[in-house]
Each structure stands twice: as C-alpha cells, then as structure tokens.
Amino acid sequence: MSNLAEKTLKSEPIFSGRVISLQVDEVELPNGKTSTREIVKHPGAVAILPITDDNKIVMVEQYRKPMDRVLIEIPAGKLEKGEEPAHTAVRELEEETGYECESLEWLISFYTSPGFADEIVHVYIAKGLSKKKDAASLDEDEFVNVIEVTLEEALELVKEQKVYDAKTAYAIQYLQLQEALKK
Incomplete structure (x- = not known):
C-alpha cells in the first residue's frame, strides 16, 4: 500500500441517479488526520x-x-x-x-x-x-x-x-x- 493512500472510514450515499451517484467519504489521511471526499461514481x-x-x-x-x-x-x-x-x-x-x-x-x-x-x-x-x-x-x-x-x-x-x-x-x-x- 502506498504511503499516500487514504483509508476510508465511512462512506455515505447522497444521490443515486440514472447516470451517476454521489457519495461523501470520511477518510484517514497519511498523516493520521481525517478529511472528507465528495465522490461522483460513474459506470465508465x-x-x-x-x-x-x-x-x-x-x-x-x-x-x-x-x-x-x-x-x-x-x-x-x-x-x-x-x-x-x-x-x-x-x-x-x-x-x-x-x-x-x-x-x-x-x-x-x-x-x-x-x-x-x-x-x-x-x-x-x-x-x-x-x-x-x-x-x-x-x-x-x-x-x-x-x-x-x-x-x-x-x-x-x-x-x-x-x-x-x-x-x-x-x-x-x-x-x-x-x-x-x-x-
């Protein structure tokens, strides 16, 4: 695992549509602190x-x-x-x-x-x-x-x-x- 990887602590689905979905993840950063990531999921x-x-x-x-x-x-x-x-x-x-x-x-x-x-x-x-x-x-x-x-x-x-x-x-x-x- 890379020293830059972020560990997902929690993932909250926000929206699920026909083309995309949106989730907000709480992540642990490489320095041990936490942050949030807003992520658009798309099938490609x-x-x-x-x-x-x-x-x-x-x-x-x-x-x-x-x-x-x-x-x-x-x-x-x-x-x-x-x-x-x-x-x-x-x-x-x-x-x-x-x-x-x-x-x-x-x-x-x-x-x-x-x-x-x-x-x-x-x-x-x-x-x-x-x-x-x-x-x-x-x-x-x-x-x-x-x-x-x-x-x-x-x-x-x-x-x-x-x-x-x-x-x-x-x-x-x-x-x-x-x-x-x-x-």
Whole structure:
C-alpha cells in the first residue's frame, strides 16, 4: 500500500441517479488526520474516433445541458452494467451515427476528473465504416446531427471552441500527431 493512500472510514450515499451517484467519504489521511471526499461514481464510458475511407472524422453535434450549448464531439456513450467497452463502442457508433465498422482498435483509456470522479473513458478508433441499412436508433432523449470533417476542419472547430471536451480534443490531437509523424 502506498504511503499516500487514504483509508476510508465511512462512506455515505447522497444521490443515486440514472447516470451517476454521489457519495461523501470520511477518510484517514497519511498523516493520521481525517478529511472528507465528495465522490461522483460513474459506470465508465467509451468514445469512438470513426475515420471514413476518405479520411474524414465522423462527429456528432449535440446540445449539452451542463454547458447550456451545442458541442461537436466524437460519438460516445455510457457503459451498460457488465458490458465490455468494445461492445459499447460498436453499439454507440451505430446508435449515434448509423455507421458500422470493419475494425475497432483500442487507443487509450483515461480518467476524466480523478480529483472527484471515478469515470473512465475508453477511446477506440473505428475504420472500414459503412452506413447500416437498419441502423439502431438514438435513445429517446438524445438528439444529434452527424457531420464529417477533415482533420484541418476539426482543428478549426477546436479553435472556435465548438469542440470543447477532453475526449474529442484528445482524439483530434492524436490524429494531428499521427499526421506529423508521417512527414
């Protein structure tokens, strides 16, 4: 056990919702004193970087209530209980964009806000895209516009702050780095 670890003394559930739950933990610090930690529990998510055969990025334009604005993002979604991330990625790609893929490759996993949340996002690259004839439908409370952009257009969307979330910015920077390494 690390000399930096905090021992949980008590955990109090505060809220349990459809997407997240909130708890307040009382912890013993490495120096023996106590403190509280407010923790958001999340089942985890996937994000998909779909690349078309003509090298365009498939993205979704979606209203995000916490920011009270429309953002442009790579497709993403919450893990269902017991679901493997790769399965979630295929499902979310189909639901949000109507595309299926021939290949799906894991890129990276990262914690979104480890100071207060346990949410982990698994990022995949999807290639060999084709439109499904009987595409799955969006959740009943989900509305998106599907767009396809070049890497240069995606970088411009970042500058314009239309792309403003970490998973999408990471995916775009990953592609930018891959392009730079080819030169």
